[in-house]
Amino acid sequence: MTMINEKKYGLMSDVKVARKITNLTSYSVLLFFSALIIFPILWIVSTSLKNEEDLFSLPPQIIPENPTLHAFKQVWIDHPFLAYFRNSLIVVSIATFISVTFSAFAAYGLSRFKFRGHGTFMAFLLASQLFPSIMLLIPFYKIYMTFGLINTHAALIITYVSFTIPFCTWMMRGYFDGISKDLDLAAQIDGAGRFRIFRSVILPLSWPGLAATTIYSFISGWNEYIFALVLTQDEEMKTVPVGIGQLVGEYRIDWAQLMAASLYALIPLTVIFIFFNRYFISGLSAGAVKE
């Protein structure tokens, strides 16, 4: 479009200068915010590599003078992080699998069929985001207590499914809406049943959407704090965020271990993000834009 401007007004140099200034401003803004994001993250790394003395040296050392991996080893010994990681992985993987599977089914139903209660259900999925999760804390706590599920993986799995399934369904529905219904029709003419169409025609085309819902629900579960805090009391059953949060309540906070644990907690997120990143924005957008 600049081309058009240039031709019409013959302001070649002015337009170019103006564009350069805009670009310069844009890059300055991007760099400023990126720095604001990167520095705290580098500070995590720097802190995790410090020994006890450098941790509390004044002025603070930006780059540790005596870098050590001590905290990365010690955190496994001083605290049951192995159990925390095991619990988090089990709970979050199962919850993610359940959420993504059920929401894909429901989303396909919502995308392809009209039935009574269709609109109400869609509205409810969005409205459910309004419910203060903290409002569910007390009834969940009571229900799990009745069934003896406090301190179990099952309690957390059920909880995380309930958190993620509405938004996942909503996102997947937007994604399916973007896939032409002619494909369904063509397969139907070839004699395929509805389930067959869903499994062999539509699902294989939906990887970006499935990837986006998987990331969303994995990250939500992996980072969840308050329900895990309330629903698990045994050290052996706690999850990673609760474990990390606990380190700060200690009398003398070992910041190096805390930051080392945080970095460990980031590993699964980073892996997932690197693998699925390019699907994520397209998948999320599809779901979010459609209503």
Place this chain on the structure above:
Amino acid sequence: MKSAFKKRESRSGYFFTLPTLLIVFSLIIYPLGYAIFISMQRTNLISEWKFVGARYYAELLTDAEFLNSLKISLTFAFFVVVGNFVVGLLLAVILNQNLKFATTFKIILMLPWLLPEVVVALIWKWLFNPTYGLINYILNTIGLIDSDVSWFDSSTSALAGVIFVATWKGYPIVMIMMLAGMKNIPAERYEAAAIDGATRLQQFRHITIPGLRPIFLVTCILETAWWFKHFTVIWLMTSGGPAGATKVVSISIYQQAFGDFNFGKAAAESVIILAILLAASYFYSRAIRNDND
């Protein structure tokens, strides 16, 4: 013939949707109803169950401390949502220009969304540490302060601090949503406007903003709900202190329930929040719809 087809179609619709419908019903609707039931009981959830009707609601609505925590929640949510929109929209507009390295910047700028709230809260707590924190050191060096500031000992700076951290954590989702919305605005509209000689700013005002309206509404509602009921960052940074200055409603509910074991009253507090959020989303959608006409 047509109606038989319709019937079969609608049955298939139920077949696919029913499992999730059941999950949603038993894991969200039933517990919500149960919360309302609990809010009318004096109970420790085990042995004591005594019906008290609307007593807790009446008590709460005249309780200065509860009303104050509502006010703090509102202030917190307001500034975080506004902050998220200002930063998220600004970055989305810039990223949408397809500059060089836009993808790299996008990934960096999305990182806070990926970080667990627990980690975000603790890293900033460490950065804000009065004696050993980097922030006081930097401010000291460039001469903005001359003695160490205890950020979380004063009520104003504590609230400002948690708002800042929540915005740091929260803007990426707005950025992503706005980017998604902008991708959906047809390029021809901008081309047409450019031919007519509209400036960038005019294009933004008359094409981008109206084009973003639907996703703006959804994001606004979700953001308000998310931050109004927020717990983790505040709890880990201040535990509601100093002297209740950052005690948002979620912290009040948590302490009421799992500190004082006053489950009925805590449930009543959560029902009040729900009512506020439902009212807010109703007004939002009304406001945006009127704006459209």
